[in-house]
Amino acid sequence: MKAKPTIIDVAKRARVSIATVSRVLNGVHVREESRARVEKAMQHLGYRHNKIAHGLVTGKSGVIGVIVPGIVGHLYGQMARGIEEVVMAQGLHMVIVTNTRNAAEEKENLRLLLERQVDGVIIMGSYLNDEDLLTLKSNVPIVFIQRENPPFKSRYSSVTIDNRSGMEAALQHLLKAGHRCIAHITGLRRDGFERQKLFQEIIKRKNLCDELIFKGNFTEEKGLDLAGEVLRHKDITAVFCSNDRSALGLYRSLHSKGVRIPEDISVVGFDDEPWTAYLEPPLTTLRQPAREVGRLAAKQVLTEFSGEAKTKQHTVPVEFVERASVYKINL
Amino acid sequence: MKAKPTIIDVAKRARVSIATVSRVLNGVHVREESRARVEKAMQHLGYRHNKIAHGLVTGKSGVIGVIVPGIVGHLYGQMARGIEEVVMAQGLHMVIVTNTRNAAEEKENLRLLLERQVDGVIIMGSYLNDEDLLTLKSNVPIVFIQRENPPFKSRYSSVTIDNRSGMEAALQHLLKAGHRCIAHITGLRRDGFERQKLFQEIIKRKNLCDELIFKGNFTEEKGLDLAGEVLRHKDITAVFCSNDRSALGLYRSLHSKGVRIPEDISVVGFDDEPWTAYLEPPLTTLRQPAREVGRLAAKQVLTEFSGEAKTKQHTVPVEFVERASVYKINL
DNA sequence: TTGTAGGCGTTATCAG
């Protein structure tokens, strides 16, 4: 009647061996009578299965590690939620660590996770390179979501947003609406650069003016600053922002300058953050299926962990969300 | 040169005993030379400390469990971030599970966490009652953030928002601005009810009309619906919404009806969600110091876990955020 | 300062 009861205590009270207790614990068949006695004993003693000890012998911790970038934001939250969803359904748990942006810290976080014997790791927006991974010699599956560096030559899975299809859809929409002089406020990191590259590629392919690139940094402030420069080009009729926050900055500046959206300038964002629908006018943007991305990543680690399943590079499409921030010139 | 090396392997290679290896692992002093040899051996072998085994013998898992309500939202994310911050600083980890709203599931989640031998638990918006807790006989500290039921008679810590001070501040502001006929769109759960009660109490104390209560449910839709009813009372000059989402609904309906904010109707929200500053006009609201709440809760579990520290009921103030949605009548 | 040996709570193997 003192500290935590163990299977030994249960076994004694049920007058069976600890092996039998272990069996009922793990759903192995035992005689009905024994099982009943064991269960009663557990009940009585307030026994609780110790997953630490269990993990030590089985070599599985039942935990998936998740590393998320320090920047808060809605997207990462959704991804984490998606991961938790499938992880939980398997009776596993998820430990989250956030790394305040730098490769060294990320590596350290990963190391700690591995010490904890996680059964798999999911890293969002990783900065790690092949070499880092190598020195850590992880033996568990790692899958990367929206990794920053170019894909590994190596053996890791990944889940990546299909920026291309999104950009194509959005620009198509703009073109159909009659826009011919479209500016782009760029962003940072992999997504930012990729989007810029795609923007330029598509614009060039359509034979439009491809010089209207404004260097942004994914922040509202920058979007706000850039508005002036954008307005200096009188023929710009639409601005494609690399993310919603830039679009927000642009909105505010345009509003304050008395420029009408979308009549004077059309705006398109990227991410579909929850508040974009509340803007005036509601922002046309591209939605990242963040939750689904999380689910995918989680499923990938799990199958890799519990089988021979090979690594795989997933690409998920983004969805074009039409709202009211694009003016139809040709109507 | 095969599977995971253990301290035994390290000990052999360093020609010391496993005890010595363990010592350098745990920062106990050993002769400089031995330490060097051990470290070199670990390096060479690619040794990794196994925290599962470590946990089994020490009885500490080094993990704090966190249960968050299924509803996503910005606040819970911030709280989790605050928890992770302090937990991480102690070299611990945090496992998050979300419960899709119902006491049974919450209890089950807690049970699983305890099986995992977490060193402490933080539950946000819990629905558990004394009895539930009792049957689980947790031996680790549990602290509740914004628990739904009335405080325990029992021995658990909590962190709670000081709705009162917030309501006082907001209403004071409204009164100073000359508003005398103020409506309230109510919310749900503990916070909703508490805010309503406080609203009525304060209004009555000030000898104002206290009948203008509109039954909301924390959602945008409801806020939108209620706008009509609010407008029917011609003398209402301000509406205090129980949360920002209700305020948002009100905004949209008012806008669509051509009612001006704040000239015709002033609006105050609660929560200070990130997008409230982007509304037109920016919403005056009350900020919950969510991150700080998380930190507090985490510190509380940690001190309770690692010492005799008694349980404690924390109350954190909310901050009044003045923006542009309140009209100064008397100026 | 270092080594020996006895656990920590479970599972797994192998006889009965």
Add this chain to the structure above:
DNA sequence: CTGATAACGCCTACAA
């Protein structure tokens, strides 16, 4: 179907 008993990897008196 059940029961000993040896791991699992590490920590920690206790001894040396």
